[in-house]
Amino acid sequence: MAGLGSDAQLFEDNFRVHKLSDKKYDRVDRIYATSEDKSIEITLDINNELFPCKEGDELNMLIATSLHYDGTKDDERGWRDVAKMGASEGSLADQYDYVCYGKIYKFEDGEDGQTIKAYISFGGLLMSLVGPYKKLTPLRVEYVYLLVRRR
Template sequence: MASTGDSQLFDETFTITTLDHSKYDRVGRIGATSTDSQTVMTLDINSDLYPCAIGETIHCVLATSLALDGSKDDGRGWRDIGRSGHGGEATLADMFDYVCHGKIYKFEDGEDGQTIKAYVSFGGLLMALEGPYKKLTPLRVDYVYLLVKK
C-alpha cells in the first residue's frame, strides 16, 4: 500500500499577490508567490465557488490520488471516489475547500537554467508553476488533482 506522501507531488503555501477578473465573469486569475519565495504560481480559479483576495494565504497540493492511503483511483471518476458526508470513505478532498482534476500538458526550462515551468489545465482553467527543478520534477505525470484551502 502506498503512503499519502507518494501521491502528493507538490505541497506549498502561497500568498496571493495579484488578482485579475477582467476576462471572465466567474473566473479570476491569481498570481501567487510561495512562502519561501522560490515558486511562482498563476492559477485560474472559479471565483464564484472559491473567492480569493490579494494578500490571502492559500495552501495548494497537487496529488495523483484522492485516497488517503495514496492508492490509485482505479479508473473510477474522480467524483465517484466517496464523500464522507455521503456514505463514502473519507478522501484527501474532504480536507480542502476547492478541488479540480486536470492534465499536466507542458514543461519548459526556466530562463536561468535552474528552474522549470509546469503547465496544467483543469478543464480550461489553467495553472502555471515556476520554481526549482527539485520542487517541480515530481510533476512529470499526466493527470493530477489540485486541492486548495485557505
C-alpha cells in the same frame, strides 16, 4: 501531509496571493501568488463562485495523483461518484475547499538552468508554476488533482 502515500503527493506549499487579474470571464479569476519562501510563483485560473479569492489571501496548495489517504489509484468511478454513494471512507477532498482534476501538458526549462515552468489545464482553467527544478520535478506525471484551502 500525514497519512498520504508519499508517491501520491507530488507538491505542497503555502502561497500568498499578491494580485488578481482584470476580469476576462464572469466566473473566473486569475490569481498570481508566491510561495512563503519566495521560490515558486503560480498563476492559477479559479472559479470565483466556488472559491473567491482576494489579494493577501494565504493558501495551502497540494498537487497529488490520488485523493485516497493511502495513495492508491482512483478507480473509474471518480471521486465525486464515491462520495455520492455514501462511502464511509473520506478523501483528501474533504480537507480542502477547492479541488480540480487536470492534465500537466507542458514543461519549459528556465533561462538560468535552475528553474522550470510547468503548465496544467483543469478543463480549461489554466495553471503555471515556476520554480526550482528540484521542487517541481515530481510533477512529471500526466494527470493530477489540485487541492486548495485557505490557511
